[in-house]
Amino acid sequence: MGEQFRDLTIVPLSSTIEMVIACDSSAGIGEKKADMVAIDTATMSAYSLRVPLLELLAYGAKPVSVVDTVGNEMEPTGAAVIKGMRAEMQRADLSDIPLNGSTEDNMVTQTTSVGVTVIGIRDRSPKFSKQTAMAVYCLGTPYVGEEVKKHLDEIFGYQELRQIQQTTGVVDILPVGSKGMAFEVEQLRQTHHLNQVIHASDWKLLDMEKSAGPATVLLIAVDKRKQIQFEKENVLPVKRLCDLEGAAI
Numbered sequence: 001m002g003e004q005f006r007d008l009t010i011v012p013l014s015s016t017i018e019m020v021i022a023c024d025s026s027a028g029i030g031e032k033k034a035d036m037v038a039i040d041t042a043t044m045s046a047y048s049l050r051v052p053l054l055e056l057l058a059y060g061a062k063p064v065s066v067v068d069t070v071g072n073e074m075e076p077t078g079a080a081v082i083k084g085m086r087a088e089m090q091r092a093d094l095s096d097i098p099l100n101g102s103t104e105d106n107m108v109t110q111t112t113s114v115g116v117t118v119i120g121i122r123d124r125s126p127k128f129s130k131q132t133a134m135a136v137y138c139l140g141t142p143y144v145g146e147e148v149k150k151h152l153d154e155i156f157g158y159q160e161l162r163q164i165q166q167t168t169g170v171v172d173i174l175p176v177g178s179k180g181m182a183f184e185v186e187q188l189r190q191t192h193h194l195n196q197v198i199h200a201s202d203w204k205l206l207d208m209e210k211s212a213g214p215a216t217v218l219l220i221a222v223d224k225r226k227q228i229q230f231e232k233e234n235v236l237p238v239k240r241l242c243d244l245e246g247a248a249i
Contacts, residue, residue, distance in 0.1 A: 008021065020059060022051075023116065026112070030077070032109070035111050042081070047148065063118050067099075068101035069115040071112075071114070132194075133194070134192060138206075139164070140212070142207060142211060144212070148216065156236075177211070180210055185244075
C-alpha cells in the first residue's frame with residue numbers, strides 16, 4: 001500500500017525501492033484571451049513542471065517520467081506546453097527521461113489549463129535522521145502571478161538545490177508553494193517531531209503567509225549542531241527564519 005507524505009505519494013515497489021509521485025496544475029495563466037495572467041505558454045508550462053520536479057529532487061528521488069495533461073488543443077497551446085516542459089527538463093539535466101501526455105481537442109477553450117505529474121524512484125532508506133533541534137533557513141522570495149514574470153531572472157534553479165543538498169548539516173529541504181512559508185515550517189516541525197518554534201528576526205521581516213507560486217522559495221532545515229559549519233560553507237543568499245526545538249516525547 002502507498003502513503004501520502006507532504007505533497008508526495010509514495011508507493012513501495014520492493015523491499016529496497018519506492019516510487020514517488022508529485023503533481024501540479026496551472027489554470028488561467030497563458031496566452032488565451034480569458035487568462036488572468038498573460039505570459040507565453042512555454043514559460044508557464046516550464047514553471048508548472050518546476051514544482052513537482054523540485055519536490056521529488058528535494059526528497060532525494062530520481063525523476064523517471066513526466067506526464068502533462070493539457071486542457072486545451074494541441075496547436076498551438078499543447079505544442080507550446082511541450083516545448084516549455086522539454087526546456088525545463090533540460091535545465092534540470094533530465095532531458096533523457098520520457099515526456100507523455102494528452103490534450104483536449106474536442107472542445108473550444110477560453111483559458112489555458114495544464115496539469116503535470118512527475119514519477120520518480122528512491123531507495124527505501126529512512127527518510128530522515130532523528131533531530132533534537134534544527135535551524136530553518138529560506139532561499140528565495142515568495143512570488144505569485146504577475147510577480148513571477150517580473151522576477152524570472154532572480155528565481156533559484158536546480159543547481160542551487162543540488163548545491164544546498166551537498167552542504168554540511170542539511171537534513172531536510174522543502175519547496176514552498178501556494179500555502180506559504182509558515183505552513184511549510186509547520187510541516188517540517190511535524191515531520192521531525194519537534195514541539196517548539198522559535199522565530200528569528202527575518203521571520204518578522206517576511207510575509208510568511210504569502211503564496212510562493214511555482215516554488216519560488218526553498219526551506220532548508222539544518223542540524224543545530226552543524227549550523228556554524230553550514231553557514232561557513234553556504235554561499236547562497238539564505239535568510240534564517242526560526243529554530244525548531246524540543247523533541248516530542
